[in-house]
Amino acid sequence: MSMLKPIPSLLLALAFAAPAALAEPPGLGKPIAETEIKAWDIGILPDGTGLPAGSGTAEQGAKIYAEKCVACHGEGGKGGISAALVGAPPIKSIDATKTVANFWGYSTTVFDYVRRAMPWMSPRTLTDDEVYALTAFILAQNKIIGDNDVMNAQTLPKVKMPNADNFIIKFPDKI
Amino acid sequence: MTIRKRRYAAPLEPVAGNGLLDRRALLGRGIMFAGAVSTGVGSSRTTAAADPLRDDPWSLETGAITPALQTPSRFEKDVVRILSNPNGEPRTSHARTPHHLLNGTITPNSLHFSINHSGIPDIDPDKHRLVIHGMVKQPLVFTVDSLARYPMVSRMAFVECAGNSAGMFSPQPLQASVQALHGLVSNAEWTGVPLSTLLEETGIDPKAIWMIAEGADSLALSRSLPVKKALDDAMVALYQNGERIMPGNGYPMRLVLPGWEGNMQVKFLRRLKLTDQPGMTYFETRTYSQILPNGKAYRFYFVNEVKSFITHPSFGQALKEPGYYEISGIAYSGSGRIAKVMVSADGGKSWAQAALQEPVQSKAFTRFRVPWRWDGQPAILQSRAWDEAGNVQPLRAQFVAERGEAAKVPSPLGFANQHYNSLTSWAIDSKGEIKHVYA
Numbered sequence: 001m002s003m004l005k006p007i008p009s010l011l012l013a014l015a016f017a018a019p020a021a022l023a024e025p026p027g028l029g030k031p032i033a034e035t036e037i038k039a040w041d042i043g044i045l046p047d048g049t050g051l052p053a054g055s056g057t058a059e060q061g062a063k064i065y066a067e068k069c070v071a072c073h074g075e076g077g078k079g080g081i082s083a084a085l086v087g088a089p090p091i092k093s094i095d096a097t098k099t100v101a102n103f104w105g106y107s108t109t110v111f112d113y114v115r116r117a118m119p120w121m122s123p124r125t126l127t128d129d130e131v132y133a134l135t136a137f138i139l140a141q142n143k144i145i146g147d148n149d150v151m152n153a154q155t156l157p158k159v160k161m162p163n164a165d166n167f168i169i170k171f172p173d174k175i
Numbered sequence: 176m177t178i179r180k181r182r183y184a185a186p187l188e189p190v191a192g193n194g195l196l197d198r199r200a201l202l203g204r205g206i207m208f209a210g211a212v213s214t215g216v217g218s219s220r221t222t223a224a225a226d227p228l229r230d231d232p233w234s235l236e237t238g239a240i241t242p243a244l245q246t247p248s249r250f251e252k253d254v255v256r257i258l259s260n261p262n263g264e265p266r267t268s269h270a271r272t273p274h275h276l277l278n279g280t281i282t283p284n285s286l287h288f289s290i291n292h293s294g295i296p297d298i299d300p301d302k303h304r305l306v307i308h309g310m311v312k313q314p315l316v317f318t319v320d321s322l323a324r325y326p327m328v329s330r331m332a333f334v335e336c337a338g339n340s341a342g343m344f345s346p347q348p349l350q351a352s353v354q355a356l357h358g359l360v361s362n363a364e365w366t367g368v369p370l371s372t373l374l375e376e377t378g379i380d381p382k383a384i385w386m387i388a389e390g391a392d393s394l395a396l397s398r399s400l401p402v403k404k405a406l407d408d409a410m411v412a413l414y415q416n417g418e419r420i421m422p423g424n425g426y427p428m429r430l431v432l433p434g435w436e437g438n439m440q441v442k443f444l445r446r447l448k449l450t451d452q453p454g455m456t457y458f459e460t461r462t463y464s465q466i467l468p469n470g471k472a473y474r475f476y477f478v479n480e481v482k483s484f485i486t487h488p489s490f491g492q493a494l495k496e497p498g499y500y501e502i503s504g505i506a507y508s509g510s511g512r513i514a515k516v517m518v519s520a521d522g523g524k525s526w527a528q529a530a531l532q533e534p535v536q537s538k539a540f541t542r543f544r545v546p547w548r549w550d551g552q553p554a555i556l557q558s559r560a561w562d563e564a565g566n567v568q569p570l571r572a573q574f575v576a577e578r579g580e581a582a583k584v585p586s587p588l589g590f591a592n593q594h595y596n597s598l599t600s601w602a603i604d605s606k607g608e609i610k611h612v613y614a
Binding site for chain 2: 033094096112171
């Protein structure tokens with residue numbers, strides 16, 4: 001074995017072909033604790049994983065909506081310069097308008113998106129209670145929950161969206 | 176001997192209707208058309224001596240200072256992207272690549288398409304961080320500088336918005352350029368660290384099936400991708416065509432998922448969280464789910480399927496006179512290499528095989544070319560691509576039967592639906608003007 005000299009070009013080729021299989025990875029990532037990631041760890045999973053403590057109702061949400069959302073989404077969520085949040089026009093064509101009530105598959109997506117992205121000009125400034133309240137307001141205006149239902153980490157994931165069963169996974173073999 | 180044969184071949188006869196010539200003519204030094212010399216069709220070889228050549232002013236003075244960062248000639252000022260939201264209103268902004276004004280396969284960085292759902296963040300690379308956590312053995316945080324020290328790979332890859340070509344869902348053909356119709360796809364050489372390398376360092380919980388990728392933009396845009404894709408050919412890219420990624424394309428780092436929907440290739444990447452379920456995020460369960468004619472919708476379409484379109488000639492250009500032209504365009508597939516492109520000049524009645532520009536690379540643009548002698552009569556140009564996995568671009572009738580057409584005629588910059596990969600047809604009339612038709 002020791003008689004064989006390494007062939008530099010072959011070693012080079014191997015190194016380029018399989019960077020993921022380095023015997024010793026560079027190890028330049030620094031360990032970090034989940035507690036240190038908390039401020040960024042804002043995603044909510046459809047089973048409710050990630051939902052914070054707190055709660056809110058549609059009535060509370062209506063007040064916050066009037067203050068922080070109405071300018072773009074219009075009176076009663078009927079739409080303005082930004083999308084309508086209320087209303088479920090039937091899906092009659094492939095270019096139908098997609099709304100929370102006629103299309104969205106998961107109630108948790110409402111909480112997740114409001115929390116991460118709204119209000120447009122000052123995202124991630126709402127408290128968790130405010131996000132629950134706005135989520136309750138949008139769901140109640142769409143008659144998906146009752147006007148007095150309280151949304152929190154236990155109740156929200158149980159809300160079934162009207163269009164939930166109408167999705168087809170296009171490429172299940174890729175998952 | 177074969178080369179010699181081609182160079183001195185007899186005048187070419189068309190191989191398909193309306194004057195399509197044999198692609199092998201492109202291998203020779205020149206092209207001689209059957210009948211062209213004797214009839215004079217397409218040639219204007221009379222002398223131009225009425226206007227003798229002389230030095231122009233720029234040849235008689237010292238030129239401009241050589242700049243540190245060069246930009247195209249001022250005569251190329253029209254080679255720009257089309258903007259959907261030039262005044263930055265509070266909505267998504269799209270910038271489309273002018274394919275009809277480019278050639279080859281690489282999209283220059285300044286013209287790469289860009290979609291931003293809440294503007295382009297001004298990220299300081301020294302402060303940017305990438306965190307990988309969730310169902311891993313050891314959560315890790317990386318800086319731009321630390322990633323830049325990793326073993327890198329470079330590869331060509333197209334990036335295409337799932338909504339590219341959405342105007343093709345219109346019930347009537349939109350009279351719009353290839354840029355307006357198909358400008359939300361571009362092709363670049365991406366250089367970065369294979370995601371598998373980083374996941375090797377964090378370790379993966381065997382129960383992790385998904386990861387949720389998130390950007391550092393104001394929406395913290397998030398998409399779920401299967402761990403399977405992350406370990407296959409995903410990359411955390413730092414460079415685009417040799418230079419650091421453009422701000423509109425994800426500076427200082429983005430995911431590159433070769434062949435998959437652009438929106439999943441999260442820009443300004445700051446976080447990857449491994450999970451046992453998808454996030455069902457806004458962009459995957461609403462925006463990038465596609466309504467079908469029966470009222471149901473596709474979710475997790477992922478792959479941009481085999482597609483091609485002709486860029487030269489195309490809508491907005493005009494043929495000035497009968498004679499020789501090169502038909503050329505772009506073909507690509509999210510499932511691998513392009514295997515074959517066929518071109519028709521008679522609306523699909525007959526087809527000629529196009530020459531493919533080497534190298535033909537997986538999940539990247541392939542330029543195709545066919546020599547053509549236009550006789551001045553109406554013609555309808557189409558291209559149709561096959562990939563190495565055996566997928567073929569569906570004909571329009573097949574595609575519409577499966578995916579439907581919009582009820583309303585949309586704006587060329589609108590999004591009636593997504594994942595259109597059928598044919599595009601350019602009709603040339605006897606004046607040489609080009610319209611978009613369904614054929």
